[in-house]
Amino acid sequence: MKTTLYKIKQKVIARLKGPVDKINAFNQAYAVFQKTGETPKQGYEALLELYCLTNGKFNDTMNTKLISSNPPKKINATLEGVIGKIDDVKFKNINNTLNKDGYIGFDKKASPELVSRLYDYALKTYTKVAPLYDTKVIYDSLKPISEIYRFDPVDLVNNKDIQGLIMDPVLINIARNYLGCEPIFDFPAMWWSTTFLKEASEEAAQLYHFDLDRIKWLKIFIYLSDVTPENGPHRLIKGSHIAGAKPRSLLNRGYARIPDADIMKYHKPEDVVVVLGEAGSMFAEDTKCWHKGTPLKKGHRLVLEFEYTSSMFGTNYPKFELQNASEEFRNFCVDNPIYAANFILKN
Template identity: 35%
Template sequence: MFQTLRKKISVLRKFAEIRRGFVEFEKTGNTPPEAYSQMINLFCETKGYSNDLIHQIIKTPKRRFPSASGILGNYTNEDIGKITSTLKEKGYYIFEQGISDEIGNYLLELGCNTDLAQRPLDSEGYKDKIVYSKFNPTLVPKTIRYDFDEQMLINDPIIQKIMTDFSVLSVAQSYLGCLPKADVTGMWWHTDYSKEPNAEAATMWHFDMDRVKWLKFFFYLTDVTPDTGPHCFIEGSHRTNGIPKHLLKHGYARLTDKDIEDYYPKEKYIEYNAKRFTVIAEDTRGLHKGKAVTKGSRLIFQTQYSDHLFGGTYSSKKIVRFANPNIEEFIKSNKDIYERFL
């Protein structure tokens, strides 16, 4: 009895710390580290119930977009509903229509002609000055992962087109059940520099917890085979109670293949081997990883939409130029969607 009472008091204290964090966020736009830490702790302790409750409190009303059509397909409201149902049940959705050759080839060319940050194999490497270089997929790589600068990405005209696309926004809004906030935007090469799973390169199992609720879109820009490091996901693990208590006891940590294999049946293990320009939406609250690249390399673009910007801290990145007047007007008319970058 006393143990149960202590546990309830502990949960209430964590919620109180998170509430104080939201008050501070509204004043400053910054999430206090202790509040963010307690959000993660509560997620692990309640197996996801806490995030569900917080989301219901903070979510904002949906917005009517001109249509639900765009780069992912020409969708009706019924189509969006079916996609959302699949996402809620499985945690992922593979779109029948990938991005066009025009968009895909543009991003691939960008990936080969941009100075990128070479990510070290472990966090100790960040103590040294980050090295920048272009990545040539035909040459021997110098590190396991090459990262694009987010500031450059959000000011690229094609990426702005993706960020403001009505089909992407409609799927995100329907799944989140509230107005989507444009959030973490990234692009990276994974290479066969090291063929072992690596925490820094996200090639070990983990769940994300940057925000309260979110949806990510992964754009394959190269063909992805078992050799070139397909993205992997545990179907259904995004749901509340989807990750067992004994794995959550590890906290916000990387997990081994054995940790996963000992609990989840093989049919829940999803490995996305797919042609270039394939697009996948995924709730990365579920367990996922990028499989280690054993031969060659792969290029991925990722954009995320969240219910709120409370959570992990990212360096300030701003949109300083717009692709065209229509995109400028849309972003400025929807500042609450793009507030992180304005």
């Protein structure tokens, strides 16, 4: 009897000790991050494990703590940007929907002129292809050599149209409201998805997963080509970003890619959002939601994505050197040092 009780006690202690060790590892890494701006590897690992252990509650608690030292600017005016004029009421509705669903599709699309300039830019700019990303190629739609072609974020931030979008006051305010603080522009990403592989690609994130580069973040996507059911619509499970919403048995797999059948054992079909849209369609998502790109049956898909965050704790990315900043963008970076912390202005 004594042995059994001892074993139970040891098990309970081990269960409690695990999270305590991880919280200690996180706290130590956070102290290093505050001094150096770099996240030690064990700190990032602790963040991932604590997310899974607490079903997201750890991230929410940490975000509440860290935003207290970076309060958001109060914006009461109507702002105008790529998705049109947005007043206070609309901003509140957008934020409520994001909090509830983790996703919102915007009514207004980016202008055809802007989409066409960015599409042309993508056809002429070097990319790197999966799986090795070691050589630079220009995408040729007639002869795809990979399922995914990724653009260099440094090239992207030196594009003046992308600089314009980075400065977009409406997008920034959506991120501000959602993160609860002055947002930091984390990174831009742009990529072509193709029909090169005939099955779901892990590399192209075509299996359900959640992102976890940061403590809290928001992504904004712009489709730069028409996206139909055939050419790889983004899919997500509405509401699965909320702390406590992910099934324990799936979280126990850790930071893993999950087959559709397993996701659908736990989530309702009506919560699956398939994001279709013509070129220029835009949406925002907290990619803590389960999400994936669908494998393409034909054509290709070009997407531009921005990430906004409340803290750079997490994955270490190099800062972006700007050789080709517009005068307006330079001034903007000087006026918004928190938001523009990842840009290094040259000349």
